[in-house]
Amino acid sequence: MEVILTSQVPHGIKSSGNQLTLTGHAIGDPKESIHYCSILKAMSTDGVISTTDTTLLLRNATDATLYFVNETSFNGFDKHPVNEGAPYIEHAMDDAWHLVNLTYSQLRERHIADYQHYFGRMKMYLDGSTFDTSRNTEQQLKDYTDQGGGNPYLETLYMQYGRYLLISCSRTPNVPANLQGLWTPHQFSPWRGNYTVNINLEENYWPAEVANLPEMTEPLWGFMKGLAENGKYTAKNYYGINRGWCSSHNSDIWAMTNPVGEKRESPEWSNWNLGGAWLTQNLWDHYAFTQDMDFLHNTAWPLLKGASEFALDWLIENPKNPKELITAPSTSPENEYKTDKGYHGTTCYGGTADLAIIRELFINTEKAATQLGMTLSSSSTLRDRYDDSFIQRIIEAIPRLHPYTIGHMGDINEWYYDWDDWDFQHRHQSHLIGLYPGNHITLKDTPNLAQAAQKSLEIKGDQTTGWSTGWRINLWARLHHATQAYHIYQKLLTYVSPDRYKGPDRRRSGGTYPNLFDAHPPFQIDGNFGGTAGVCEMLIQSDLHNNAIELLPALPDAWPSGSVSGMKARGGYTIDMTWKDGKAKSVTIISLKNGTVDLLYHGKQKTVKVKGGKKKTVRL
Numbered sequence: 001m002e003v004i005l006t007s008q009v010p011h012g013i014k015s016s017g018n019q020l021t022l023t024g025h026a027i028g029d030p031k032e033s034i035h036y037c038s039i040l041k042a043m044s045t046d047g048v049i050s051t052t053d054t055t056l057l058l059r060n061a062t063d064a065t066l067y068f069v070n071e072t073s074f075n076g077f078d079k080h081p082v083n084e085g086a087p088y089i090e091h092a093m094d095d096a097w098h099l100v101n102l103t104y105s106q107l108r109e110r111h112i113a114d115y116q117h118y119f120g121r122m123k124m125y126l127d128g129s130t131f132d133t134s135r136n137t138e139q140q141l142k143d144y145t146d147q148g149g150g151n152p153y154l155e156t157l158y159m160q161y162g163r164y165l166l167i168s169c170s171r172t173p174n175v176p177a178n179l180q181g182l183w184t185p186h187q188f189s190p191w192r193g194n195y196t197v198n199i200n201l202e203e204n205y206w207p208a209e210v211a212n213l214p215e216m217t218e219p220l221w222g223f224m225k226g227l228a229e230n231g232k233y234t235a236k237n238y239y240g241i242n243r244g245w246c247s248s249h250n251s252d253i254w255a256m257t258n259p260v261g262e263k264r265e266s267p268e269w270s271n272w273n274l275g276g277a278w279l280t281q282n283l284w285d286h287y288a289f290t291q292d293m294d295f296l297h298n299t300a301w302p303l304l305k306g307a308s309e310f311a312l313d314w315l316i317e318n319p320k321n322p323k324e325l326i327t328a329p330s331t332s333p334e335n336e337y338k339t340d341k342g343y344h345g346t347t348c349y350g351g352t353a354d355l356a357i358i359r360e361l362f363i364n365t366e367k368a369a370t371q372l373g374m375t376l377s378s379s380s381t382l383r384d385r386y387d388d389s390f391i392q393r394i395i396e397a398i399p400r401l402h403p404y405t406i407g408h409m410g411d412i413n414e415w416y417y418d419w420d421d422w423d424f425q426h427r428h429q430s431h432l433i434g435l436y437p438g439n440h441i442t443l444k445d446t447p448n449l450a451q452a453a454q455k456s457l458e459i460k461g462d463q464t465t466g467w468s469t470g471w472r473i474n475l476w477a478r479l480h481h482a483t484q485a486y487h488i489y490q491k492l493l494t495y496v497s498p499d500r501y502k503g504p505d506r507r508r509s510g511g512t513y514p515n516l517f518d519a520h521p522p523f524q525i526d527g528n529f530g531g532t533a534g535v536c537e538m539l540i541q542s543d544l545h546n547n548a549i550e551l552l553p554a555l556p557d558a559w560p561s562g563s564v565s566g567m568k569a570r571g572g573y574t575i576d577m578t579w580k581d582g583k584a585k586s587v588t589i590i591s592l593k594n595g596t597v598d599l600l601y602h603g604k605q606k607t608v609k610v611k612g613g614k615k616k617t618v619r620l
Helices: 088-099 104-119 137-147 152-169 200-204 206-210 214-239 275-290 293-314 352-375 380-385 388-400 447-460 466-478 482-492 526-539
Strands: 002-004 011-016 019-025 035-044 048-051 055-059 064-072 123-126 316-318 321-326 540-543 548-551 562-569 573-580 583-591 595-601 604-610 615-619
Touching: 019 055, 019 088, 035 048, 035 055, 035 088, 064 088, 104 152, 123 152, 137 152, 152 206, 152 526, 200 206, 200 275, 200 466, 200 526, 206 214, 206 275, 206 526, 206 562, 214 275, 214 293, 275 293, 275 352, 293 352, 293 388, 321 388, 352 388, 447 466, 466 482, 466 526, 482 526, 526 540, 526 562, 540 562, 540 573, 548 573, 548 583, 583 595, 583 604, 604 615
Parallel strands: 548 595
Antiparallel strands: 002 055, 011 019, 019 035, 035 064, 048 055, 123 562, 316 321, 540 548, 562 573, 573 583, 583 615, 595 604
């Protein structure tokens, strides 16, 4: 057997003993690009291993193990990959030296133990969900699409698959999951394989908290610190704002924050500067679910404050009503409008998406200040960060933000004026951020806006791209529309042919590929994560402000009986639950601290006392 090691990018290779060593660099100037070293070792108990100049030859072997390691010179967003690069060759050699001391069985057992530590925390079972041994996944997906659903095993598998993907691609410090995770087959990935910060990076982490994978968010926090560092220069040099930080539509491994474009980009996305502000929603949710005060103090607060400082200075008084604050210029990322005069445009002022992001940011920043002020007011470190005048500006700005308006079609206006979308079925629904992932549009507190948000979704329709489908599941679930949330989940499980397939049964749309990757198309991983989050949102919703957990808020008729364990809720709760005939029967709560929590279910409410670290089972 001949073993060859190669690469799609510039490289050289040498062999010695039972090892191939491949070194090279990313395409571009080798003095400026990331370098790498890959080592392949072969071990055999009974065969003979020899080498040519560039290959390994295995002869007369009944058993052989191949060990592969790779390291790069990437050393952080602010380090030059050559002049300040990591010692990648030394790291690779050290990895390889240690690796061969372990057998395949030992490595496999170590991997499974590591993976199951995270994956096994949450389980979900739907009545009728049995492992299908007669059909492979592709056939199940085709049948599901052609026969209109009816496969609870596949529906459960897809939800858990998103958890698998996040565990597998969000473990590298300061390098969060990008548009394709780790699975792109391309030398030049679609959209450069980057971070799109006007929805996609945020959506990647929607399931992390509720699906009990909080550790997977660590790379995002490190990345956001890099965005904040670079973003303060973008704020100053592009927008003349000397406080805080911002991030634009796209970023990359170097935590780029400046406007994007190659002299051919469109203003509908290239010069939008509220990506960082939107990302802070993930920060607040991490605290809301974990109740980690150290995280709130040391990580979340500086980033929330910096994003809020930029937003405070970016807002201007509305010339038409100086009591109001708006953004100008403004866009609703990647969407376009048509005025009542027929003008087709992309830029405006006072766009609803901008104001929704800023409103959510300010609300969360005020909540964070309240939490910190109550428990850490004596801390000298906090006093350096905690600025009463800054918080007062936040408190005063929130009611001054230009309010939502409802348009002539009964929907939430996406634009300052009551203009129509150029494309009514456009995939983006950024103006609904306040409903999900935000929390300031609710059925209880803002019923008129919730109804208008529903109308916006009805106008959008059901046919869209994969990631947008994932988002819409969550939006419909927040509106407690179980039937529609499930219908959109079924749309996400629409079978899509592999990209290069040209046969007679070729199918192309938003949905799912045979390997369960999300089809934007092409493959874009955020739809997987949106789908996982959406299933969780159908089963449990939680409200930190009111310390309430809602059970089965959007349970579809197709899931009449089932159970879930290890799901998380805001307030520091872990939830196990069973239901039958569409009704919750029992719930077990583990709380991080003593207190009470309100359970909401089927129009009822029950207040439950809990003790920190103790299980509390409630029959419903």
